[in-house]
Amino acid sequence: MEGSEPEIEPTAALIGADRMCISTDYPHFDSNFPEVANNLLRTVRRETAAQILAGGAGLWAFTEEDFTRAGAAAAKRQPAAVPAD
Numbered sequence: 001m002e003g004s005e006p007e008i009e010p011t012a013a014l015i016g017a018d019r020m021c022i023s024t025d026y027p028h029f030d031s032n033f034p035e036v037a038n039n040l041l042r043t044v045r046r047e048t049a050a051q052i053l054a055g056g057a058g059l060w061a062f063t064e065e066d067f068t069r070a071g072a073a074a075a076k077r078q079p080a081a082v083p084a085d
Helices: 008-015 036-043 046-059 064-077
Strands: none
Touching: 008 036, 008 046, 036 046
């Protein structure tokens, strides 16, 4: 599903938010990346959004170790802060 679709809450209630994939979890031809998560947070309750975002990770069987490694890799890619004058 896409983060801005109006059917998200009813679908989540029907099948479970943790069983849903958002368009950034799987290649999606009409994804509105990079605004997917922001749109989701505007469209549904925060609790539902959290379950969808975490559920997609569970569907792909990501572990806490995967998130730790991804966080470390992202930190290495961050540009150095520029000191303020």
